[in-house]
Amino acid sequence: MGQFLRRLAWSRDIYLAGLLTPAVVAVMLILSVPIAWLVRISLYPQDQSYDLSGWSAVHYIKALTDDLYLGSLARTTLYSLIVTVGTAILGFPLGYAAARGRLRRWKIFFIVLPLTLSLIVNIFGWIMILGQNGLLNSVLLSVHLLDQPRQFLFGVGTVLVVLGHTYLPFQILSVMSVVTQIEPMLEEASASLRGNRWVTFRRVIIPLAWPGIVAGSTIVFILTISAFIIPQLIGGASVQMYAVFVFQQMMTVLNWPFGASLSLILLVVALGFATVFRTIGSRTEEPKSAVAK
Amino acid sequence: MSLFRIGIYLAAICALALPQGSAFAQQKEFEGTKIVVNGFGGNLDDVLVESVSKPLKDQYGITVEIVPGSVASAYAKAMTSRSNPAFDVLITDDITLRAATKAGLIEEVSAADVPNMTQLYPNFVPLGGYGLPFFASVCALAYNKEHVKTPPQALSDLANPELKGRVGIFNLESVGGVVSLISLAEANGGSIQNLDPGFAKLKEIAPNLATATSSPVEMYNLLQRGEIWASWFWSGRVNALIDQGAPLAIVVPKEKLRGNLDFVSLVKGTKSRGAALKFMNQITSAQASLAIARSVYFGPTNQTVTLPSGIEKRVLPYGAEMIASMPPVDWDAVVAKRASWIERWNREMR
Amino acid sequence: MQWQNSRLGLVAWGLFQVIAYLVLALPSLVIIGASFNPGSTFSFPPQGLTLAWYIRAMETPAFTDSFFLSVELASIATALSLLVGTPAAYALERYRLPGLQSVQSLLLSPIVIPAIVLGIGLLMFCNLIGIGQGLAALLLGHFVLTLPYVVRTLISSFSLFDVVLEEAAQSLRASRPVVWFRVILPNIFPGLLSAAIFAFVTSFGNVALSIFLVSGSAATLPVQMFAAVEHSSDPTLAAVASFVVFVTGVIVLCIDRLASLQRLV
Numbered sequence: 001m002g003q004f005l006r007r008l009a010w011s012r013d014i015y016l017a018g019l020l021t022p023a024v025v026a027v028m029l030i031l032s033v034p035i036a037w038l039v040r041i042s043l044y045p046q047d048q049s050y051d052l053s054g055w056s057a058v059h060y061i062k063a064l065t066d067d068l069y070l071g072s073l074a075r076t077t078l079y080s081l082i083v084t085v086g087t088a089i090l091g092f093p094l095g096y097a098a099a100r101g102r103l104r105r106w107k108i109f110f111i112v113l114p115l116t117l118s119l120i121v122n123i124f125g126w127i128m129i130l131g132q133n134g135l136l137n138s139v140l141l142s143v144h145l146l147d148q149p150r151q152f153l154f155g156v157g158t159v160l161v162v163l164g165h166t167y168l169p170f171q172i173l174s175v176m177s178v179v180t181q182i183e184p185m186l187e188e189a190s191a192s193l194r195g196n197r198w199v200t201f202r203r204v205i206i207p208l209a210w211p212g213i214v215a216g217s218t219i220v221f222i223l224t225i226s227a228f229i230i231p232q233l234i235g236g237a238s239v240q241m242y243a244v245f246v247f248q249q250m251m252t253v254l255n256w257p258f259g260a261s262l263s264l265i266l267l268v269v270a271l272g273f274a275t276v277f278r279t280i281g282s283r284t285e286e287p288k289s290a291v292a293k
Numbered sequence: 294m295s296l297f298r299i300g301i302y303l304a305a306i307c308a309l310a311l312p313q314g315s316a317f318a319q320q321k322e323f324e325g326t327k328i329v330v331n332g333f334g335g336n337l338d339d340v341l342v343e344s345v346s347k348p349l350k351d352q353y354g355i356t357v358e359i360v361p362g363s364v365a366s367a368y369a370k371a372m373t374s375r376s377n378p379a380f381d382v383l384i385t386d387d388i389t390l391r392a393a394t395k396a397g398l399i400e401e402v403s404a405a406d407v408p409n410m411t412q413l414y415p416n417f418v419p420l421g422g423y424g425l426p427f428f429a430s431v432c433a434l435a436y437n438k439e440h441v442k443t444p445p446q447a448l449s450d451l452a453n454p455e456l457k458g459r460v461g462i463f464n465l466e467s468v469g470g471v472v473s474l475i476s477l478a479e480a481n482g483g484s485i486q487n488l489d490p491g492f493a494k495l496k497e498i499a500p501n502l503a504t505a506t507s508s509p510v511e512m513y514n515l516l517q518r519g520e521i522w523a524s525w526f527w528s529g530r531v532n533a534l535i536d537q538g539a540p541l542a543i544v545v546p547k548e549k550l551r552g553n554l555d556f557v558s559l560v561k562g563t564k565s566r567g568a569a570l571k572f573m574n575q576i577t578s579a580q581a582s583l584a585i586a587r588s589v590y591f592g593p594t595n596q597t598v599t600l601p602s603g604i605e606k607r608v609l610p611y612g613a614e615m616i617a618s619m620p621p622v623d624w625d626a627v628v629a630k631r632a633s634w635i636e637r638w639n640r641e642m643r
Numbered sequence: 644m645q646w647q648n649s650r651l652g653l654v655a656w657g658l659f660q661v662i663a664y665l666v667l668a669l670p671s672l673v674i675i676g677a678s679f680n681p682g683s684t685f686s687f688p689p690q691g692l693t694l695a696w697y698i699r700a701m702e703t704p705a706f707t708d709s710f711f712l713s714v715e716l717a718s719i720a721t722a723l724s725l726l727v728g729t730p731a732a733y734a735l736e737r738y739r740l741p742g743l744q745s746v747q748s749l750l751l752s753p754i755v756i757p758a759i760v761l762g763i764g765l766l767m768f769c770n771l772i773g774i775g776q777g778l779a780a781l782l783l784g785h786f787v788l789t790l791p792y793v794v795r796t797l798i799s800s801f802s803l804f805d806v807v808l809e810e811a812a813q814s815l816r817a818s819r820p821v822v823w824f825r826v827i828l829p830n831i832f833p834g835l836l837s838a839a840i841f842a843f844v845t846s847f848g849n850v851a852l853s854i855f856l857v858s859g860s861a862a863t864l865p866v867q868m869f870a871a872v873e874h875s876s877d878p879t880l881a882a883v884a885s886f887v888v889f890v891t892g893v894i895v896l897c898i899d900r901l902a903s904l905q906r907l908v
Contacts, residue, residue: 034764334870
């Protein structure tokens with residue numbers, strides 16, 4: 001009987017559930033109050049942060065029907081997808097080279113470098129680079145590609161570039177960690193079968209590294225769609241990303257119910273995309289062996 | 294020496310020695326008490342430490358803990374910690390003060406609690422004992438002398454085509470931006486109830502805008518680097534830039550100057566009420582007002598303060614006359630309407 | 644090797660990388676340059692060289708205290724996330740049950756919820772359980788913020804790690820702990836490293852959430868910098884940022900050295 005119970009206790013399901021439990025319990029515990037508060041406060045009819053009572057979905061209706069907010073949500077999603085795809089395209093070769101190439105330690109240093117710069121200071125740096133008195137203009141003027149300084153700062157393009165720049169390291173590292181796990185033997189095998197580089201990439205590396213690419217993209221997407229500091233400071237007057245509205249409602253206007261409903265909508269959209277990414281990223285075949293069959 | 298003289302001297306010596314001896318054994322009134330205040334960061338916090346925290350420590354034994362962050366985050370913290378207040382004294386601006394008062398976070402103080410209250414300019418104490426102002430600031434015009442050929446004299450002059458792409462203004466997330474818009478509207482036939490003229494002028498300025506930001510830091514940086522040549526910005530900050538050598542000039546705009554205030558308030562339910570009141574008294578004192586004016590060029594709120602001639606002209610607002618002439622702002626109306634103004638701004642300035 | 648295509652291709656490839664890394668490093672280089680500027684403005688290139696701002700930064704207890712606190716906090720948060728997140732990622736990747744998608748969403752949610760909202764909510768939670776602002780609150784917040792990165796990164800790591808190896812070990816009668824420490828962990832080491840880096844830099848650099856959780860005696864470096872920047876105008880901030888860059892560089896190089904040592908063992 002003891003033998004049977006022991007086998008049962010060690011059965012795969014319970015084991016896996018046990019592995020998962022600490023994380024789930026911890027997160028549910030810690031997030032319980034924040035999420036409950038978020039949901040409850042979004043359902044108050046009032047437009048302020050005190051004397052709240054009653055139930056109403058009026059803020060959700062506004063957020064989902066008012067073209068200012070709906071339009072912003074659509075635009076923000078589009079911007080996030082652009083940044084995600086852009087960083088995926090740039091990040092893959094860089095991550096691959098970092099995993100396989102030489103000078104790995106230095107590459108990691110340069111990849112992590114932008115992540116260590118505090119956001120505010122990072123923005124100062126960009127002002128110094130992209131401003132009319134900045135580095136880029138000085139360089140372009142001195143090689144006569146420009147005859148007048150141009151304003152590179154402020155505007156959608158700049159925001160997307162800076163967001164991409166800020167989050168690219170996440171993608172590179174994600175790809176790098178996955179490619180490191182791919183046996184070099186596989187690439188050599190492909191080469192020995194006279195496959196040129198592109199075929200190897202297409203048929204061997206990318207499919208194998210795909211989970212890493214998608215994991216990195218998920219993180220980049222989530223970070224971009226909820227970004228508000230960079231769009232606020234580098235966007236100027238015209239870039240209106242969704243999370244900036246959340247900030248305005250929660251911190252400036254102090255309309256917490258409306259801000260909370262905007263937040264929940266953002267949460268649902270972002271997690272929805274994350275789920276889609278996960279589906280794209282999962283491999284339905286049998287997990288590949290380390291040695292090519 | 295006569296016996297009488299010796300006696301006098303001895304008595305004098307005893308008189309001197311005794312208080313020393315008893316002071317030695319005497320405890321400071323609030324020894325060991327700590328109060329928590331939300332701070333601003335940087336130079337302003339340094340001034341507060343020098344002119345408020347230090348004297349309080351020396352005189353009363355109070356330890357002041359300044360928590361870095363923004364006014365809005367401090368409000369949120371206060372709102373979520375009512376039963377065990379995170380702050381003993383809350384520092385707020387025009388809008389947050391009213392929100393905090395309405396939310397029931399603040400306890401009203403009287404002149405008996407905070408004697409220096411009576412020294413404050415009456416114009417500056419709109420909510421009485423709910424919030425005591427400790428500095429005033431104005432959003433004035435600032436322009437770069439080297440680059441701007443026709444200096445702007447009014448806020449609406451920022452629409453001058455000469456300034457294309459070189460103007461930075463505060464948006465409505467900043468209390469300074471709100472006040473500027475109201476001034477702009479009123480000078481063109483509008484009012485706080487009807488901001489259409491103000492928005493119309495904004496549309497004229499829009500082509501010149503490099504950015505409309507809520508961050509004083511960003512504005513400061515952009516002016517400093519010559520990225521923008523004209524803006525409406527806190528006069529105190531422009532003065533700081535001028536001190537550093539930036540070729541800027543401040544102009545009091547034709548549209549009437551309106552002031553913004555920062556307040557201290559007593560938080561309801563604080564466990565260190567006595568020490569908190571001492572803090573409020575110290576920060577509204579002439580000593581602190583003068584130190585703030587000297588260091589960051591913000592206007593003193595204490596009537597008894599006389600600024601030294603060197604900075605007298607540079608600090609805005611200053612002087613009973615100027616302060617009396619500043620039109621009041623109906624902040625309650627602002628609080629009620631700002632959300633819709635911001636939405637309108639978002640729609641129109643896209 | 645046969646497939647080293649053309650010389651030109653190789654040079655172009657190398658050039659591409661150099662440019663890419665230069666662009667990645669550009670804002671940092673500009674800030675580091677500005678930190679040496681003798682004038683009290685942010686300018687690049689610097690008009691001279693001085694260490695005055697670094698000295699000033701080191702004399703500011705707000706910066707030095709918070710620096711150490713941030714390092715401590717990031718280390719503990721990273722360690723906790725790795726400890727809790729690794730088994731979770733394993734289960735999520737190996738356990739193919741439909742309901743698990745929502746579990747993964749739950750574990751990802753902390754980085755989707757806008758920091759302001761999370762901050763206020765966490766503050767409520769901390770007040771409820773009686774810990775208020777301060778180090779404990781920061782720890783909770785940073786743990787919950789770094790966990791998603793760890794989980795998401797390791798899921799992809801595990802998906803590449805062949806289950807065959809584990810099964811082989813088990814068929815050789817290895818117990819579960821042995822399978823973990825001798826087979827699984829060494830093979831996903833790059834993923835662990837990546838996840839650790841993500842977690843550490845996220846925690847160390849976090850501003851938006853931390854503003855709500857700091858107290859006067861326990862503040863993180865980014866929050867102090869955020870506060871200082873509102874009213875200070877000199878390159879001390881650049882010096883602080885540059886110092887952080889330098890220290891992070893050292894930490895990363897150390898971790899990587901450790902990693903290579905690990906491979907030899």
